[in-house]
């Protein structure tokens with residue numbers, strides 16, 4: 001197997017993917033339609049947020065490319081992704097002695113944001129780009145020896161701004177990236 005969509009694991013972290021999400025639900029649907037991509041709705045898997053780290057690690061081992069898909073919440077991810085990192089990227093597994101299980105894999109963020117791309121600029125409202133906002137995840141990725149891929153971002157994901165057309169376009173672009 002090569003590093004193609006055949007071995008891509010998309011981990012979706014949205015607290016209400018099926019009941020409240022518009023953007024992430026559509027992106028997850030697009031991902032499910034790509035050959036060989038496995039999508040896991042992590043909040044639905046662990047409604048009590050009691051993550052099965054061994055099960056998550058077993059899924060990660062099968063993947064060449066890992067995607068963390070989530071809505072931007074307070075310039076970071078929903079909290080379960082942080083908990084997932086803390087518990088799944090364990091000492092002796094992801095780092096430290098023998099901790100090389102993610103070395104050589106690729107990691108990508110797929111993010112939806114309520115704010116506009118203009119706001120995510122050095123000279124914009126937030127004085128930081130999306131890449132810079134995701135720095136903790138990039139550094140984590142590189143710390144565990146994985147390769148950081150260019151993030152996929154969809155901006156202005158609000159009921160007023162996200163037209164059906166723009167959503168369809170984002171879903172198609174996402175599928176293309178995953179087909180990569």
Ligand SMILES: Cc1cc2nc3c(=O)[nH]c(=O)nc-3n(C[C@H](O)[C@H](O)[C@H](O)COP(=O)(O)O)c2cc1C
Nearest residue numbers: 021022023024071072073074075112113114115157
């Ligand atoms: C708790 C919370 C925090 C949010 N924080 C941000 C933020 O920091 N930056 C931003 O651009 N959008 C923020 N948003 C907007 C969400 O990113 C946006 O609603 C989401 O990406 C839309 O995707 P969905 O339809 O899948 O829920 C926030 C939304 C919520 C509910």
